[in-house]
Amino acid sequence: MNQKNDLARGNDERGQTIADRWIEPFYDLVIGTVIGQLADVFTGAVYAKEYLHFCSLFIPAWWLWTGFSLYFDRFDRNARFQQALLLLSLVPIILLSVKAPDTLEGDVAGFTWFYAAARILLVGLYVYTIWVDEEARKPARHLLIGYSVGLVFWIVGGITQNHVWQVVSLVIELTTPWLARKSLEKIGPTEQHFPQRLGMFTLIVVEQNIMGISTSLSEGLWHSYRLIAAGCGLILVILLWWWYFFHQEEFLNGRLKGNGLRYSFGHLPLYLGTGTMAIGVTAAIDDNDTSWWMLVWGMTLYLAAMTWMSLKKINAARRRPYVGLTGITLALMWSAAYLIQLGWETLVAITGIYGLYLLLAYRIIKDQGEPVPDELSDTEDDSKQPLQIG
Numbered sequence: 001m002n003q004k005n006d007l008a009r010g011n012d013e014r015g016q017t018i019a020d021r022w023i024e025p026f027y028d029l030v031i032g033t034v035i036g037q038l039a040d041v042f043t044g045a046v047y048a049k050e051y052l053h054f055c056s057l058f059i060p061a062w063w064l065w066t067g068f069s070l071y072f073d074r075f076d077r078n079a080r081f082q083q084a085l086l087l088l089s090l091v092p093i094i095l096l097s098v099k100a101p102d103t104l105e106g107d108v109a110g111f112t113w114f115y116a117a118a119r120i121l122l123v124g125l126y127v128y129t130i131w132v133d134e135e136a137r138k139p140a141r142h143l144l145i146g147y148s149v150g151l152v153f154w155i156v157g158g159i160t161q162n163h164v165w166q167v168v169s170l171v172i173e174l175t176t177p178w179l180a181r182k183s184l185e186k187i188g189p190t191e192q193h194f195p196q197r198l199g200m201f202t203l204i205v206v207e208q209n210i211m212g213i214s215t216s217l218s219e220g221l222w223h224s225y226r227l228i229a230a231g232c233g234l235i236l237v238i239l240l241w242w243w244y245f246f247h248q249e250e251f252l253n254g255r256l257k258g259n260g261l262r263y264s265f266g267h268l269p270l271y272l273g274t275g276t277m278a279i280g281v282t283a284a285i286d287d288n289d290t291s292w293w294m295l296v297w298g299m300t301l302y303l304a305a306m307t308w309m310s311l312k313k314i315n316a317a318r319r320r321p322y323v324g325l326t327g328i329t330l331a332l333m334w335s336a337a338y339l340i341q342l343g344w345e346t347l348v349a350i351t352g353i354y355g356l357y358l359l360l361a362y363r364i365i366k367d368q369g370e371p372v373p374d375e376l377s378d379t380e381d382d383s384k385q386p387l388q389i390g
Contacts, residue, residue, distance in 0.1 A: 023083060023086060023087070024069070024072065024197065025200060027065075027068065027086060027089075027090065028065070028197075028200050028201055028204055029204070030090050030093055030094060031061065031064065031065045031093060031201070031204075032201075032204035032205075032207070033094065033097045034061045034093065034096060034097040034100065035058070035061060035204065035205055035208060035271075035275060036097075036208055036211065037097045037098075037100045037101065038054060038057050038058055038061065038100055038275070039208045039211075039212065039275060039278050039279060039282075046279060046283065046290070046291045046294060047290065051276075051294070053103070053104065054275075054276075054279070055272065056163075057100055057103060057111070058271075058272055058275060059170065059268070059272075060115055060170065061096075062268055062271055062272075063170065063173065063174070064093065064115065064118055064119070064122075065201060066264055066267075066268075067119070067122050067147075067173075068086060068089065068122060069194075069197050069201075070177075070189065070194075070260075070264060071122065071125055071126070071129075072086065073189045073190055073193060073194045073197065074136070074139075074184075074187050074188070074189060075125070075126075075129045075133065075136050075140060075187075077132070077133065079128075079132075081128060082125060082128065085121050085124060085125055085128075086125075088121060089118045089121045089122070091117075092114040092115070092117035092118045092121075093114070093118055095110070095114045096110075096111055096114040096115055096118070098110075099111045099114060108161075108163075109158070112154070112157070112158040112166070113158060115154070116151065116154055116155055116158060119147070119150075119151050119154065120151065122147065123144065123147055123148055123151060126140050126143055126144040126147065127144065130144060135187070136187050138183050138186075139180060139183040139184050139186065139187050142176070142179070142180035142183055142184075143176060143177065143180060145176075146172060146173060146175075146176025146177075146179065146180070147173055147176060149172055150169045150170070150172040150173035150176070151169070151173075152169075153165050153166070153168050153169035153172060154166050154169035154170075157169065174265075177259070177261055177265075178261060181259045181261055184259040184260075184261070185258050185259045188258055188259050188260050189259075189260040189264070194260060194263075194264075195248055195263075198248075198263065198264070198267055199244075199245065199248055201267075201271070202244055202267070202270070202271070202274075203241075205271045205274045205275055205278075206237060206240060206241050206244075206274055208274075208275060208278040209233065209236075209237040209240075209274070209277065209278045209281055210234075210237060211278075212233075212278050212279070212281055212282035212285075213230050213233050213234060213237075213281060213282070213285065215282070216230070216282050216285040216286055217230055217285065225287065225344050226285050226286075226287070226344070228344060228348065229281075229284045229285045229287075229343070229344035229347050229348070230285050232344075232347045232348050232351040233281040233284065233285065233347060233351075235351055235355075236277070236281070236347070236350070236351045236354065237281075239351075239354060239355060239358060240274065240277075240302065242358075243306065243358060244270070244306070246362075247306060247309070247310050250310075250313075250365065250366075251309075251310045251313035251314075262308075262309060262312070263309055266305050266308050266309035267305065267309075268305075269301040269302070269304055269305040270301070270302055270305035270306065270309075272298075272301055273297075273298045273299065273300065273301025273302035273303075273304075273305065274298065274302060275298075276294050276297060276298030276301065277294070277295060277298035277299060277302070278298075279291065279294055279298075280292070280294035280295035280297075280298055280343075280347070281295070281347060283343055284343035284344045284346065284347040285343075285344070286343075287343055287344060288343050289341065289342050289343045291343065292337055292340070292341055292342060292343050292346040293337065295337065295346055295347055295350050296330075296333045296334055296337040296346070296350060299330070299333055299350060299354065300330055300333075300334075303326050303329070303330060304326075307322070307323060307326050310365075311323070314365060318364050318365065321364050322361060322364050322365065325357065325360055325361055325364065326357075326361070329353060329354070329356075329357040332353050333349075333350050333353050333354075336349040336350070336353065337349070337350065
């Protein structure tokens with residue numbers, strides 16, 4: 001476990017004081033405003049072009065949150081300089097959320113430069129770590145090089161107004177931790193705190209479904225189909241929430257080993273899928289039949305992420321039934337959605353299929369015996385471990 005040098009100053013596994021720990025939830029809420037802005041921007045009909053635009057904004061927003069969260073989980077020294085830069089980063093992030101709607105009209109300059117400003121502050125934090133923390137110097141240097149190169153490409157894209165450079169920038173930055181994964185295992189994320197951070201942000205993203213339901217109902221007449229869609233949407237949100245935190249308690253809390261990349265990156269499709277479903281649920285309540293596919297696509301991303309993140313922790317004898325059930329469920333969802341192709345009816349069908357899936361999947365996973373031994377890294381192959389069947 002990654003213990004900080006000044007552990008005596010606090011009472012958690014990172015040595016943080018109570019005041020220090022309040023900064024991160026505040027940061028999560030600010031990033032949540034960005035996600036909320038993105039969900040609110042895409043109202044009405046959402047086709048593939050609009051959805052790709054949504055993804056092009058969502059991924060950088062997620063990467064900002066992940067970058068700062070992983071940095072403070074790995075390299076936090078309770079230094080006021082670090083906390084000051086974290087708080088300072090809230091300024092460009094808030095302005096970024098304000099400018100997100102303008103990107104629909106082609107004004108991407110604000111989003112581009114406020115994102116760059118936040119990344120510059122993160123790069124500054126890595127420079128600080130290399131300067132003051134000898135133990136973390138090697139992994140921090142690896143990340144600093146990759147993130148700096150990515151930042152240069154992003155700025156070039158902003159100057160030339162060529163988005164290809166910014167795509168290259170994100171590719172470089174997203175691959176950097178994987179290239180440095182060996183050195184990151186020496187200073188991996190915390191076993192308790194980091195899963196809690198992931199769970200906190202999951203709640204914020206899931207909340208967008210609730211906000212979408214309440215907003216849609218408040219803006220129109222309460223027809224029967226709208227109430228049915230809202231009810232199914234609420235049930236779906238509860239089931240998504242429960243299944244995620246069941247997995248977290250069963251497989252993640254206290255068992256996170258290695259570099260943590262499997263789980264941190266696995267949350268991207270989970271967050272994106274949940275955000276996609278938030279738009280789809282809102283469209284279904286508004287009887288927008290053009291966005292039916294967003295419901296099933298969002299569910300596909302969500303279930304794929306959940307399966308990938310938990311697969312190595314599931315008993316080897318039960319993986320194939322679990323994966324097979326997930327595949328059959330998604331096939332049923334896509335078939336039903338394609339045959340119906342109507343917003344609220346598709347939502348009803350997906351909610352029912354998902355509820356049945358949870359009943360069966362829970363029986364497969366629950367009481368499966370001891371999980372994969374903790375000493376295994378999330379990058380190691382545990383397929384040769386002895387079977388433990390409950």
